[in-house]
Amino acid sequence: MAEVVLENISKSFGNLKAVDDISMTIPNGAFVVLLGPTGAGKTTTLRLISGLEKLDSGTVHIAGRDVGIDTPAQRDVAMVFQQYSLYPHMTVRENLSFPLRSPILKTPEDEITRKVNEVSEILQIPHKLDNKATELSGGEMQRVSIGRALVRDPQIFLMDEPLSSLDAKLRADLRVELKRIQADLGSTLLYVTHDQVEAMTMATHIGVLENGRLVQYGTPRDIYENPGSVYVASRLGLPRINILPSGLFEGDHKGPQIGLRPENIIEGEGSEARVIRAEHLGDQTRLHLDLNDHPVVTLIDVHQDYPSGKVIKIRPHNPLYFDASGARVN
Numbered sequence: 001m002a003e004v005v006l007e008n009i010s011k012s013f014g015n016l017k018a019v020d021d022i023s024m025t026i027p028n029g030a031f032v033v034l035l036g037p038t039g040a041g042k043t044t045t046l047r048l049i050s051g052l053e054k055l056d057s058g059t060v061h062i063a064g065r066d067v068g069i070d071t072p073a074q075r076d077v078a079m080v081f082q083q084y085s086l087y088p089h090m091t092v093r094e095n096l097s098f099p100l101r102s103p104i105l106k107t108p109e110d111e112i113t114r115k116v117n118e119v120s121e122i123l124q125i126p127h128k129l130d131n132k133a134t135e136l137s138g139g140e141m142q143r144v145s146i147g148r149a150l151v152r153d154p155q156i157f158l159m160d161e162p163l164s165s166l167d168a169k170l171r172a173d174l175r176v177e178l179k180r181i182q183a184d185l186g187s188t189l190l191y192v193t194h195d196q197v198e199a200m201t202m203a204t205h206i207g208v209l210e211n212g213r214l215v216q217y218g219t220p221r222d223i224y225e226n227p228g229s230v231y232v233a234s235r236l237g238l239p240r241i242n243i244l245p246s247g248l249f250e251g252d253h254k255g256p257q258i259g260l261r262p263e264n265i266i267e268g269e270g271s272e273a274r275v276i277r278a279e280h281l282g283d284q285t286r287l288h289l290d291l292n293d294h295p296v297v298t299l300i301d302v303h304q305d306y307p308s309g310k311v312i313k314i315r316p317h318n319p320l321y322f323d324a325s326g327a328r329v330n
């Protein structure tokens with residue numbers, strides 16, 4: 001496992017800057033999550049590190065070595081894609097063994113058997129080991145794809161939404177397993193996801209991408225509590241942070257836009273808001289409000305009754321402030 005350092009890396013497709021001057025260090029043993037909407041440049045960043053895509057400019061160092069001219073195989077990275085990439089004519093066991101049989105690794109047979117069995121247990125597919133890859137469901141194929149990476153001991157794992165095609169229960173199980181494996185082995189991992197829960201629970205660091213640029217890089221807590229912009233603040237937190245004109249609330253304000261997460265809204269005093277509806281999600285209840293023609297979403301006590309049309313009062317508590325362009329000001 002190794003530290004990976006990106007220095008000023010860029011990649012364009014025609015006129016489009018898919019990755020725009022990104023510099024970041026992925027520390028040895030870190031679990032780094034890249035967050036950003038579709039098209040932000042997450043997959044291209046992974047492909048540049050793996051060598052599947054060629055850099056326009058900048059450098060990638062893996063374990064202190066510039067890998068600029070190395071092939072993907074020479075870089076010794078293990079990549080898991082969103083779409084499964086298995087050998088269809090091979091069994092699950094053969095698919096999982098394949099990476100270990102490379103002439104470079106020369107893994108002994110008993111070691112291959114041990115690794116394949118261990119990984120199939122983790123991924124809950126030991127009963128499918130002798131099935132052909134074509135005889136698996138989509139979720140099973142995806143687990144075998146993850147397994148093909150996990151049997152190896154690469155410099156870095158690069159994973160592109162590896163859990164997105166799985167059902168909620170399996171996703172939750174594998175989230176815990178992946179984090180455990182990474183922590184046990186001290187693996188270095190760069191992981192792309194749209195799923196906030198995955199990002200908050202697994203990451204040691206989060207990098208937020210916007211139009212090919214890295215706009216913030218820090219711990220999950222830092223990104224949540226100290227976002228540098230409306231854009232970053234909107235990446236984490238469910239329901240999403242409410243961004244409103246500050247003038248909707250009385251008092252002095254540090255900027256023209258106020259950012260309110262549910263924990264920043266105090267009920268019972270302040271500005272009047274009308275209840276649109278309460279959404280009962282089981283473990284939480286979301287309250288949709290209309291505040292002077294601005295929608296506001298917050299959380300309320302599960303047991304309280306909020307009929308539509310009821311008027312309540314709300315006021316900010318320790319809010320975030322942003323300027324007109326969306327940059328943080330407090």
Ligand SMILES: Nc1ncnc2c1ncn2[C@@H]1O[C@H](COP(=O)(O)OP(=O)(O)OP(=O)(O)O)[C@@H](O)[C@H]1O
Pocket residue numbers: 013016017018036037038039040041042043044045
């Ligand atoms: N081979 C390519 N040729 C042309 N344009 C490309 C190519 N690969 C990516 N792009 C463009 O580069 C931009 C970044 O794409 P990328 O796949 O890195 O985004 P992403 O953040 O991973 O998005 P998603 O969440 O949808 O996977 C997009 O606008 C995409 O259309």
